[in-house]
Amino acid sequence: MDNLVVPCPQCLGKNRVSAARIAHNPSCGRCKSALFPAHPAPLSDANFQSYVESSDLPVVVDFWAAWCGPCRSMAPQFEAASKAAAGRVLFAKLDTDAAPQTAGRYAIRSTPTLIAFRGGREVARQSGAMTQRQILDWLSRLGAGVHAA
Numbered sequence: 211m212d213n214l215v216v217p218c219p220q221c222l223g224k225n226r227v228s229a230a231r232i233a234h235n236p237s238c239g240r241c242k243s244a245l246f247p248a249h250p251a252p253l254s255d256a257n258f259q260s261y262v263e264s265s266d267l268p269v270v271v272d273f274w275a276a277w278c279g280p281c282r283s284m285a286p287q288f289e290a291a292s293k294a295a296a297g298r299v300l301f302a303k304l305d306t307d308a309a310p311q312t313a314g315r316y317a318i319r320s321t322p323t324l325i326a327f328r329g330g331r332e333v334a335r336q337s338g339a340m341t342q343r344q345i346l347d348w349l350s351r352l353g354a355g356v357h358a359a
């Protein structure tokens with residue numbers, strides 16, 4: 211596959227990105243936002259489904275809550291993992307209080323919970339705070355193109 215579809219976290223534009231360009235911080239053809247932003251893309255009930263379904267790359271989502279201590283301590287680890295895996299895996303976040311519909315659909319009972327999606331379908335989930343290394347190892351173990359490290 212030469213071109214991958216990578217959704218824009220801002221405008222949901224579907225960008226066709228070549229393998230050569232994917233390593234060079236590509237931006238959205240429509241709104242110029244970074245497709246692999248420095249901070250994991252915040253998703254909402256309105257854009258969640260479309261974002262995870264339209265990506266050819268695996269998407270890992272941190273289901274978090276503002277009042278959750280372990281979520282706050284994992285946030286910089288998740289962000290560091292997103293930089294290490296840029297171009298291979300899309301990283302996004304969902305505030306479970308601000309997006310109760312999506313949190314309900316995936317039956318999120320504790321935070322933080324990480325869910326990995328491929329083609330819009332859940333392929334794995336992991337609850338509890340993880341370090342950058344643990345996140346990358348977990349993604350690598352999922353195999354099938356989820357080579358994060």
Ligand SMILES: [Zn+2]
Pocket residue numbers: 218219220221222223238239240241242243
């Ligand atoms: Zn865009």
